[in-house]
Amino acid sequence: xxxxxxxxxxxxxxxxxxxxxxxxxxxxxxxxxxxxxxxxxxxxxxxxxxxxxxxxxxxxxxxxxxxxxxxxxxxxxxxxxxxxxxxxxxxxxxxxxxxxxxxxxxxxxxxxxxxxxxxxxxxxxxxxxxxxxxxxxxxxxxxxxxxxxxxxxxxxxxxxxxxxxxxxxxxxxxxxxxxxxxxxxxxxxxxxxxxxxxxxxxxxxxxxxxxxxxxxxxxxxxxxxxxxxxxxxxxxxxxxxxxxxxxxxxxxxxxxxxxxxxxxxxxxxxxxxxxxxxxxxxxxxxxxxxxxxxxxxxxxxxxxxxxxxxxxxxxxxxxxxxxxxxxxxxxxxxxxxxxxxxxxxxxxxxxxxxxxxxxxxxxxxxxxxxxxxxxxxxxxxxxxxxxxxxxxxxxxxxxxxxxxxxxxxxxxxxxxxxxx
Amino acid sequence: xxxxxxxxxxxxxxxxxxxxxxxxxxxxxxxxxxxxxxxxxxxxxxxxxxxxxxxxx
Numbered sequence: 001x002x003x004x005x006x007x008x009x010x011x012x013x014x015x016x017x018x019x020x021x022x023x024x025x026x027x028x029x030x031x032x033x034x035x036x037x038x039x040x041x042x043x044x045x046x047x048x049x050x051x052x053x054x055x056x057x058x059x060x061x062x063x064x065x066x067x068x069x070x071x072x073x074x075x076x077x078x079x080x081x082x083x084x085x086x087x088x089x090x091x092x093x094x095x096x097x098x099x100x101x102x103x104x105x106x107x108x109x110x111x112x113x114x115x116x117x118x119x120x121x122x123x124x125x126x127x128x129x130x131x132x133x134x135x136x137x138x139x140x141x142x143x144x145x146x147x148x149x150x151x152x153x154x155x156x157x158x159x160x161x162x163x164x165x166x167x168x169x170x171x172x173x174x175x176x177x178x179x180x181x182x183x184x185x186x187x188x189x190x191x192x193x194x195x196x197x198x199x200x201x202x203x204x205x206x207x208x209x210x211x212x213x214x215x216x217x218x219x220x221x222x223x224x225x226x227x228x229x230x231x232x233x234x235x236x237x238x239x240x241x242x243x244x245x246x247x248x249x250x251x252x253x254x255x256x257x258x259x260x261x262x263x264x265x266x267x268x269x270x271x272x273x274x275x276x277x278x279x280x281x282x283x284x285x286x287x288x289x290x291x292x293x294x295x296x297x298x299x300x301x302x303x304x305x306x307x308x309x310x311x312x313x314x315x316x317x318x319x320x321x322x323x324x325x326x327x328x329x330x331x332x333x334x335x336x337x338x339x340x341x342x343x344x345x346x347x348x349x350x351x352x353x354x355x356x357x358x359x360x361x362x363x364x365x366x367x368x369x370x371x372x373x374x375x376x377x378x379x380x381x382x383x384x385x386x387x388x389x390x391x392x393x394x395x396x397x398x399x400x401x402x403x404x405x406x407x408x409x410x411x412x413x414x415x416x417x418x419x420x
Numbered sequence: 421x422x423x424x425x426x427x428x429x430x431x432x433x434x435x436x437x438x439x440x441x442x443x444x445x446x447x448x449x450x451x452x453x454x455x456x457x458x459x460x461x462x463x464x465x466x467x468x469x470x471x472x473x474x475x476x477x
Binding site for chain 2: 186320345364
């Protein structure tokens with residue numbers, strides 16, 4: 001009995017080092033339990049086919065009108081059968097089976113490498129309105145990552161050599177929203193008045209119009225990752241044409257416009273409040289009441305270009321992303337702990353050689369006055385605590401970014417597709 | 421007083437070393453900001469009809 005990879009139908013082999021099943025074609029790795037479950041599911045489906053509940057259909061045709069596209073037409077990509085949670089189509093070039101997941105609208109044939117567009121997923125209601133074509137090439141994306149990673153002071157030397165395991169250009173689905181936003185805000189703030197701090201209130205009522213607020217429409221890609229990739233300049237998008245998908249992977253949306261409309265409105269609210277806060281004096285701003293009114297003026301279904309690059313370190317995949325329009329690199333990589341500790345010790349050593357003496361001198365000079373040293377001591381303690389918290393905040397941001405980069409979801413988003 | 425000053429100086433040294441190391445680590449290993457620079461506001465930005473700094477609740 002031969003075990004087939006559920007992603008590409010290549011042969012699965014046992015990898016003794018990992019104690020897992022590995023596909024030598026697409027690099028997918030499965031535990032034994034996963035394979036057993038998948039095959040149990042497949043057997044169940046097979047029995048359904050036998051009963052005639054699912055009728056397999058296939059049709060092989062070649063797209064002659066656009067040889068570059070080599071896309072399957074609507075009839076060709078009729079779903080042939082479903083097994084192991086993937087949909088099976090016929091490659092329009094060689095007739096081999098082409099496995100795509102539930103949302104992919106373009107992929108590659110695992111056997112002949114031909115790019116294929118699943119037309120039924122980019123037509124009618126599912127047709128994107130606009131697309132931002134890739135303007136950053138694969139080589140440029142790799143170059144951006146290599147340049148940035150090599151500069152990393154704390155990135156492990158092994159990672160700096162950058163053995164990139166996988167690079168995939170994927171069109172990620174987004175919704176864009178145009179909306180008129182109106183709000184009436186009461187904002188609490190604090191100002192200094194002599195030796196005391198006074199709490200005051202400001203009122204800001206106003207309106208604005210947002211254009212092309214973007215929000216990702218993919219369930220698999222988490223919002224933190226997609227928002228870090230922004231901005232996408234939607235004004236530079238072009239009307240959708242399937243030829244832009246050829247040679248890249250693409251997904252259709254699996255979160256409807258209405259489902260994430262609330263998130264987009266919240267994003268508009270955050271932007272509005274952020275701008276308003278800039279006009280309020282003092283510090284410690286806090287919104288105490290608001291009365292938002294929103295009119296949706298329109299929306300577009302957008303495909304945005306993203307390069308996903310996976311590197312492996314200590315057998316953990318890290319998937320970095322590059323905005324395919326702007327070249328912005330997003331992600332976090334592990335660091336060498338001893339280098340971080342040494343940096344901290346060296347910096348402490350340098351500062352400790354002079355700061356304590358300066359502070360002692362200042363306190364000594366102020367010792368004659370009644371309350372000045374006390375105030376200074378208070379300021380130093382509070383200031384030092386704030387600085388430490390800010391420093392720890394940087395550490396936690398780096399950790400969060402690394403966790404996001406090695407998250408299984410983002411790895412699967414890039415991985416579980418046909419390899420060329 | 422000089423002993424206290426010395427301890428406070430050490431506290432400042434610790435806080436600065438933690439802050440600068442964190443900053444260097446972020447610049448080295450964290451790529452991409454959480455927010456983009458794209459201005460989503462349409463022409464005219466925000467039009468105010470109330471802009472009051474001493475609002476009495």
